[in-house]
Amino acid sequence: MNAINDVKPATMLRDLWYFALPASELVAGRMRHKTILGEPIVFGRDKDGKAFALRDICPHRGVPLSAGRMIGGEIECPYHGWRFQPHGQCSLIPSLVEGQDLDASRIRVRSYQIHEESGLVWIYMRENDRQPEPAPAPPRIPVAAGARPRLIEAQDFPCAVDHAVVGLMDPAHGPFVHNSWWWRGKTKPYPKAKQFEPSSLGFTMVSHKPSTNSLLYRILGGDLKTEISFSLPGLRIEHIRAGRYDVVGVTAVTPLEENLTEVTQTFFWTLPWLTLALPVLKPIAKTFLGQDRDMVILQQRGLRFNPPLMLIRDADVLAMWYYRLKKEWQESKGERRDFVNPVTASTLRWKS
Ligand code: FES
Ligand SMILES: [Fe+2]
Numbered sequence: 001m002n003a004i005n006d007v008k009p010a011t012m013l014r015d016l017w018y019f020a021l022p023a024s025e026l027v028a029g030r031m032r033h034k035t036i037l038g039e040p041i042v043f044g045r046d047k048d049g050k051a052f053a054l055r056d057i058c059p060h061r062g063v064p065l066s067a068g069r070m071i072g073g074e075i076e077c078p079y080h081g082w083r084f085q086p087h088g089q090c091s092l093i094p095s096l097v098e099g100q101d102l103d104a105s106r107i108r109v110r111s112y113q114i115h116e117e118s119g120l121v122w123i124y125m126r127e128n129d130r131q132p133e134p135a136p137a138p139p140r141i142p143v144a145a146g147a148r149p150r151l152i153e154a155q156d157f158p159c160a161v162d163h164a165v166v167g168l169m170d171p172a173h174g175p176f177v178h179n180s181w182w183w184r185g186k187t188k189p190y191p192k193a194k195q196f197e198p199s200s201l202g203f204t205m206v207s208h209k210p211s212t213n214s215l216l217y218r219i220l221g222g223d224l225k226t227e228i229s230f231s232l233p234g235l236r237i238e239h240i241r242a243g244r245y246d247v248v249g250v251t252a253v254t255p256l257e258e259n260l261t262e263v264t265q266t267f268f269w270t271l272p273w274l275t276l277a278l279p280v281l282k283p284i285a286k287t288f289l290g291q292d293r294d295m296v297i298l299q300q301r302g303l304r305f306n307p308p309l310m311l312i313r314d315a316d317v318l319a320m321w322y323y324r325l326k327k328e329w330q331e332s333k334g335e336r337r338d339f340v341n342p343v344t345a346s347t348l349r350w351k352s
Helices: 161-169 171-177 215-220 272-276 278-303 317-334
Strands: 016-022 032-036 039-045 051-055 069-071 074-076 090-092 113-117 120-125 151-157 191-199 202-208 224-231 235-242 245-257 260-269 346-351
Touching (some): 016 039, 016 245, 016 260, 032 245, 039 120, 151 161, 151 278, 161 245, 161 260, 161 278, 161 317, 171 278, 171 346, 202 317, 260 278, 317 346
Antiparallel strands (some): 032 039, 039 051, 069 074, 113 120, 151 260, 191 346, 224 235, 235 245, 245 260
16 A cells, blocks of 8 residues: 655646647637646747747736737737737837837747647646757657547546546546446446556556447447557557557646646547547547546545545556656656656556
8 A cells, every 4th residue: 555645746747748729729810828837828820820839928017918919920919019929029019119229029928839730739848948958759649640639528627637647547436437328337346457568658558458348349349459558747548449440539637727637538530430429429528527527526525634545556556656657757857867667567457
């Protein structure tokens, strides 16, 4: 048994890529505000349609730039009309008269590195802007080039990032929380053994036939294989192969603030008929994620009293690995050395 005291629950890791928003939410000519890791950020698209992200605070007197408007691919602050280019440089200060030689181009808003691929926008949250080291490669989603998400469901969980991550990777809550008829019904927990291997910044449940006899797996057909990987800071990718078709589920956990965490589930698939089932799948996805969210809300009632918590073998080993990965990430950064994955290949057993 382990106590969860190694890592402060509210620690939000830096120098990692976080899921920011679906690409479809960024429309040319419009801005979108979002707080990520406690930082106010404005997202938009430049004249060429390329996505950008800036600190959502005007360097003049602090007004959110997202409250302004986009003009000719630039952002205009609503207070005094200062304009900023998508990479953050100030291009115009309307109040200046001839002879006032303030160089606007020396004024900058902090810009963030972002990456758009397969309909998803990721943001790199740096620890230190002053000594920028190159960002590592952004997350790779196993879908064909040009693939777009078929279904996206995002919900805000009123909890610190760790409770959202641990809740999503926890195998033992299924029979109690996700017991809707269309998932597993009232099936009693039964023994499972799953094989895990360390993988980049996390671990992978190696490809296997899904053991759950959930209705959703059953309708996908007989010859199923699934591989599930987890990596820091909070990314779970499930890749289901159903004969010659693929279904890829991406669950991304993004801390918005210390006690508010967004969980986004995105699905890609190549089965044509699954798209026809969208009117049924959408409410199912909403209910499923909502079941996790409701439990987190209930959990907050206990956590307010700051109780000691437990992690048990083997059902909570994934959570133990998560905390160890997090700790190693922080230590390797602090000691300026390479990250050494603390996970060892193992078979874990539990009933669920
Ligand atoms: S506060 Fe933005 S231009 Fe003055
Ligand atoms: Fe769940």
